[in-house]
Amino acid sequence: MLITQFQAHHLLTRNEVIGVPTETVYGLAGNAFSETAVAKIFEAKNRPTFDPLIVHVASHEMLSEVVSHVPEEYLELMQHFWPGPLTLLFQKSTEIPDLVTSGLPKVAVRWPAHPEFQALLQSLPFPLAAPSANPFGYISPTSAQHVMDQLGDKIGGVLEGGECEVGVESTIVDVENGEFKVLRLGGIAVEDIERVIGKKVAVQTSSSQPAAPGMLDQHYAPKTKLWWGDIQEGLKLFEGKKIAVLSFMASEGDYFNQPLSARGSLTEAAAHLFKYMRQLDGQGWEVIIAEPLPNIGLGRAINDRLLRASIK
Secondary structure (H helix, E strand, O other): OEEOHHHHHHHHHOOOOEEEOOOOOOEEEEEOOOHHHHHHHHHHHOOOOOOOOEEEOOOHHHHHHHEOOOOHHHHHHHHHHOOOOEEEEEEEOOOOOHHHHOOOOEEEEEOOOOHHHHHHHHHOOOOEEOOEOOOOOEOOOOOHHHHHHHHOOOOOOEEOOOOOOOOOOOEEEEEEOOEEEEEEOOOOOHHHHHHHHOOOOEEOOOOOOOOOOOOOOOOOEOOOEEEEOOHHHHHHHOOOOOEEEEEOOOOOOOOEEEEOOOOOOHHHHHHHHHHHHHHHHOOOOOEEEEOOOOOOOHHHHHHHHHHHHHOO
């Protein structure tokens, strides 16, 4: 059910978990300082406990309770991209349960930009751990209805916040010995990060033992088989099947086509990605053929999600 800010505050202070809106995707939130609440997040999502969670803050004071210190190298990134879809890895404070970080010494932290989520965080005496509000491995939710459809009977409710503007998860960045590394491609383009820090960053985005959320090889997958590659090659490969095409822009052909952005906007494509994947997944197709996008800017994050969704 949909809940109000007051109800959300009440439930969270009682160690319940709820769906919350962010500018990236909807999250499943609980008290980050409470092992009880964090355990409920893993249980509701059926998420393996070796996959760490992101902790959300809405003030520098709250951040200081979550991390042991703030590396100087992060200051420019924080100034440019917080609040927003950027997650940074810090050495965790003793207040953060090991369950949040899967026993790792670093905690992933984000300051979200969504006004409803910010207002909720600012009303609470604790930060919120909040992975995406979907069953583990499935398509991330970009509306309150998506959350209710998938987890409605397992959580306390969902705080309505409209459709997510960014549509893909946050970019995750780590720094070690002055060297930056992107651990998950997302809502902030690598090129924009490089412009701010004035240097190239390495990209390491998958692992069977993740150091940050969203690094598992298989993730974001629909129930329908999704094949990622050239449209014409896919049509030949799956000839005789009921096929839907998820393309970047509108294209002509004797097949059902769902363009992510008719005008060729990577920003619009990112905002539509999970929504359209979810729609196609519920329409009875046997195969979804997903077209690679230009591998620049947000296109890199979209391609990352489609690649992971296609691994079987």
